[in-house]
Amino acid sequence: MQVNSYPRPGGRLSLVATGGGGSLPPGRPGGPRSGGRPRVEASQGSQHADQVRARVAAVTDACWQCRSKVRAIVGVLVDPARTPDGSGFIPFDEVAGVLAETLDARALAARRIGEIRHRSSPGVAGGYIANGCVECDALLGRFALEDLLAEHLHNGGTYGQLDMGIAVDLPLVQAGRLRALG
Numbered sequence: 001m002q003v004n005s006y007p008r009p010g011g012r013l014s015l016v017a018t019g020g021g022g023s024l025p026p027g028r029p030g031g032p033r034s035g036g037r038p039r040v041e042a043s044q045g046s047q048h049a050d051q052v053r054a055r056v057a058a059v060t061d062a063c064w065q066c067r068s069k070v071r072a073i074v075g076v077l078v079d080p081a082r083t084p085d086g087s088g089f090i091p092f093d094e095v096a097g098v099l100a101e102t103l104d105a106r107a108l109a110a111r112r113i114g115e116i117r118h119r120s121s122p123g124v125a126g127g128y129i130a131n132g133c134v135e136c137d138a139l140l141g142r143f144a145l146e147d148l149l150a151e152h153l154h155n156g157g158t159y160g161q162l163d164m165g166i167a168v169d170l171p172l173v174q175a176g177r178l179r180a181l182g
Contacts, residue, residue, distance in 0.1 A: 012021070014139060015179060033086060036110050044182075048174050049080075050167070050171060051169040051170060051171055051172065052078055052079070052082060052167050053078070053167055053168075053169055053170075054076035054077060054078045054090070054095070054120060054167070054169070054170050054173060055076060055077045055078075055163050055164070055165070055166065055167050055180050056059050056073055056076055056077075056099070056103070056114065056163070056164045056165075056166040056167075056168065057073065057074055057075050057077050057089065057159060057164065058071040058073050058111070058113055058162055058164045059071065059078075059145060059148040059149055059152060059163035060112075061071055061140070061144070061145075061148055063133040063135065063136060063138055063140070064138065064140075064144075065075060065133065066133060066135050066136040066137050066138065066139035066153075068113060068133060068134065068135040070112055070113070070114060070134055070140065071111055071112045071113045071134075071146075072113065072114075072131035072139065072145050073092055073113060073116065073131055073164075074091070074145050074146070074148070074149045074162065075089050075090050075091045075092045075094075075095070075149075075159075076089075076090050076092075076170065077089060077090075077159055077160065077162075077163055077171075078090060078166070083157070084088060085157060087124055088159060089159045092131075092142070092145070093122050093142070095170060096116070096128075096129035097129060098168075098170055098171065099129075099168065099176045100116045100117055100118075100129050101171075102168050103116060103166065105156060107166055108134075108166070109134055111132060111164050111165070111166070112134050113131070113164070114131055114132035114133050114134040114135075114137060114140070114169045115132045115137065116129065116130070116132075116133070117129065117165050118130075118141045119132065120139075121139060121141065123141075123143075128142070131145065149162075
């Protein structure tokens with residue numbers, strides 16, 4: 001993989017991958033994705049020393065209400081050295097608030113991911129931030145998504161295969177959350 005450096009405001013440099021393939025293993029963030037498509041990291045944004053670059057991880061399913069094919073975010077992928085278990089995976093619940101505030105709805109919809117927002121749930125008093133169906137906006141519940149993630153991993157899948165190609169900068173510490181990133 002060829003890597004170029006681009007100047008950023010404040011004199012810092014950002015690394016941007018411009019080639020295909022990569023040298024990291026398929027299960028690692030930054031490694032090859034299924035289908036052999038090259039990874040392009042558009043990273044001239046506002047990443048600072050108090051932030052970490054993450055990539056959105058999602059599973060594919062059918063909406064329980066309208067039966068449309070949907071994808072739902074189950075977490076983010078970061079540098080494996082930033083997680084206690086070395087997996088590089090941070091679950092959705094740990095980053096849901098930041099993702100709801102940060103992610104562009106159009107970029108999500110282009111990948112069949114519905115809006116991330118606070119939703120009412122009959123099983124959780126007061127509701128919670130959750131995925132919605134891209135077609136009918138039905139709640140895609142966290143337990144069903146956690147089951148899909150567990151099944152994917154149990155069947156030999158990797159976290160890296162869930163990379164949706166959406167990058168986001170996350171704060172290292174968010175009110176006691178994201179402890180793995182600190």
